[in-house]
Amino acid sequence: MRMKSIALIAVLLSTSAYAQLKEGSFACIEEWSAGGKFSPSKKRWEGVIFQDKKEFVVKLTRTHIDAYTITITKTGYRTPSACAWGDYSEMAISDNNTTGCKLDSTEYRFHLETLKFITLDREGFLDGKNNHDETPYIAGGTCTKID
Numbered sequence: 001m002r003m004k005s006i007a008l009i010a011v012l013l014s015t016s017a018y019a020q021l022k023e024g025s026f027a028c029i030e031e032w033s034a035g036g037k038f039s040p041s042k043k044r045w046e047g048v049i050f051q052d053k054k055e056f057v058v059k060l061t062r063t064h065i066d067a068y069t070i071t072i073t074k075t076g077y078r079t080p081s082a083c084a085w086g087d088y089s090e091m092a093i094s095d096n097n098t099t100g101c102k103l104d105s106t107e108y109r110f111h112l113e114t115l116k117f118i119t120l121d122r123e124g125f126l127d128g129k130n131n132h133d134e135t136p137y138i139a140g141g142t143c144t145k146i147d
Contacts (some may be wrong), residue, residue: 035137
C-alpha cells in the first residue's frame with residue numbers, strides 16, 4: 001500500500017511540474033530567418049536571408065485542464081496581443097507537446113519541451129501583387145522560461 005501511495009504522489013508531482021512547464025512567460029528570440037522578396041528588375045521572386053533577429057515574449061495561461069490562452073508581446077510594445085486561430089481563443093497542447101496560434105499574418109508554433117519555435121508569414125507572396133509591400137518569411141529559434 002505504501003509503494004502505491006508513493007507512486008501516486010510521484011505521478012501527481014511530475015504531472016504538476018509538467019503542467020507548470022507548459023504555463024508561464026517565455027522570452028523568445030529568432031536564431032535564423034529567411035524568406036522571399038520580389039525583384040522588379042528581374043521580375044521574379046528571390047530568396048533572401050534576414051539578418052535582424054526578432055524577439056518577443058509569449059505567455060501561456062491555463063484556462064482549463066488542457067486549454068490555454070496565448071499572448072505575444074513583440075519587442076517595442078508594452079501591451080500583449082491575443083494569439084489565436086480564428087474564432088478559437090483557447091489553444092490545446094498536442095500529444096507531441098506543441099501548440100500554436102496566429103497573430104496578424106504570422107503563424108507561431110511552439111514545442112513546449114524543447115522550447116523551440118517556428119514562425120511563418122505568407123503575406124506578400126500569395127496575394128499576386130509582386131511588390132515590396134510584404135515579404136514572406138519563415139524563422140525559428142528558442143525560448144527561455146522567465147516566470
